[in-house]
Amino acid sequence: MQKVIIIGAGLAGLSASVTLAEHGISCALISLQNSERAQSVLAEGGINASLNTMGENDTVQNHYEDTLRGGVYLADPNAVQNLTFHAPEIVRWLEKLGVPFNMTDSDIMLRNFGGQKKKRTAYARSSTGKIIMTALIDEVRRYEAGGLIQRYPHHEFIQLLTENQACYGVRIQDAYTGKMTDFKGSVLLCSGGMNGVFPEMTTGTTQNSGDVTATVFRQGVTLGNPEMIQYHPTTIGISGKRCLVTEAARGEGGRLCIMQNQQKYYFMEEKYPELGNLMPRDVVAREMYFIRRKYGGEVFLDMTELSSVTWQKKLSDLRQEIMHYLALDPKTDLIPVREGIHYFMGGIDTDEYHRTNFRNLYAAGECTCQYHGANRLGGNSMLGALYGGRKSAETIIKTAEFLTEENQEVSVSVPEKASPVLIQKISQILLSGLGIVRNQETLLKQLNALEVLANQRTYSFYEQNRLLLAEAMLRSALERRESRGAHYREDYPDKNDNFRKTTIAECDDKNRVRISFRPIPEKRADI
């Protein structure tokens, strides 16, 4: 039987598996834990589509332009055109699967989100990701019962099986029994963001360790824009992690301020009269960083003017969460917020059809460098994961060489996990080098620190992969001598269009990391 192996069962993996099943193609859906535990269930604020249900004359073209502008023209325009064109279809599909989006009297309600002038974000209160995942999991179950999708939860990606720049399968380990198996077939990576590279410092899950990206990079798969890391402006520190305060809080009227002589100073509104608190995230995070540097003290999110109806119908979950963790009531209290690492615009490099540089190897969702350029707009990543999953499946149907070889149980020793101490050390180096504001001096210093660390002892397979990934991130940030989106260099504070290119990071078979730049594709005619 034709077979595809999908690594990851979040929005991207589920969407891909359903698309394949709709075409009668079977797949193995592999993930460390069940879909209910994937990072996708954490998504809160919503998903973008120019449904134009709010009487604002929104169009696909507007969504397309906002996405490209938000990403400071680093995204592939053809890919973004596909994404935004199909967005309304994706949201309507979710509605048919039973996602109870918040509604106006007659249709899906949309809310404001950052970097977009029109209301375009469909949502289910402030638990949109969870509610969408539930519906999608049910849909996958339907095909699972029909035998087309086989789920393998508690299974871990070990490495790709490759030969001459072609992938013919993947080595998987059952985390419960320890059994190792070589799954044969074309492979689609949907393994999520590299959150684990920054333990305790991100809004994401511990499951997204970044090991898949690190390993395939080491195996020769190229990465795009690994320096592009999104800091979300509004997060709160809770025990063990950063907890997100959704952008919907500002979309529904929340305002950022800093205290000056006991007065609230709404610095974003003053500097950016048009979009104010809803400027793209890179801009807001940077302004917060600078305003704190200038005045000291904390930046607060002021939601005290939101109406009771808004709290009840649109943000009830958020209010509960803040009260639970901070013992503050956002209805009456100012909430201290800080920037936190939230999303990875960079990752596995693919073309607009989601092909990687290896034959029979594809990637979709947050693990890829696709759609978001130098900065992702809120609400565009669930869309990117769902659409990317579908698009990659369509590409596989058209182009993959289906292999019919049987899976094979193998007995090899289990590679040792990366030590938590090393992970922390790498994270410290990266946090220093890849902050909201970067410069050559610190980047060189941190590259040096990384080299010292790399020469300290011999490392296991996973540890080496992590070190190489860290090197790729730092070197990419060093080579991009300009400021664009999430990448801000105080020594090169301006955008420089000589760098309107994708950073490509490669690792050769001698484990040498090389950085180069590739031009952005020209835009074809409109769809």
Next chain:
Amino acid sequence: MITLKLEILRRKHPEDVPHWESYDYQTEDETANIAVALTELNQKIENPVRWECSCLQKKCGACAMVIQNRPRLACDTPLKEFSKAGTVRIEPLRKFPVVADLIVDRSILFQNLETMKVWFAEEAKTKGSQMAYEASRCLQCGCCLEICPNFYAGGTFSGMSATLPTARLLTALPESQKKELCRAYRKYIYEGCGKSLACRNVCPAGIEIDKLLVNSNAVAVWKRKLKHET
């Protein structure tokens, strides 16, 4: 400063004889929870305790375990609660087969949903339904099964973790699935559930289980229309 003895029921593998081990733990973080304690403990001890976690903010259900005799999420259980007693007992959920230490195999949760055919076979008409929303929030953590007097693995009764996903479908009750779904609901849920609502008290997601149960019973058993819809 919180100082605690963590008593953990440990097994290397499913056949291993379980035994309690005790670890001293200290933290200056007054808000720290069991998940943070396990993470830090594992960085210090030779044989790390095996357990599952993911979101660390009570949204994924991965870290469900029995803490001081109650099924709870490790990431939602503050250490402060036990500082007076000075010790806390942590063991795996008891209604599922143990894999190792605090990890249990919860496949039965998902098998039950497949047996009951929990999916929409046709276009769903859940438009904006607040009940469908509430039912969609179930984490599939299994805490409710742990506390339920009527659930055991292998029995016919599927428990609250299957009731809620079914309740999602019942809010829209597709015509083509009506008969089969109602029959499954009666057989796997209604006939087994004692309606004591012990599950409601432990549900870490705070789902309005009682409302959903009343409404699902009304639709699937008494063939009445949904109430409480806002």
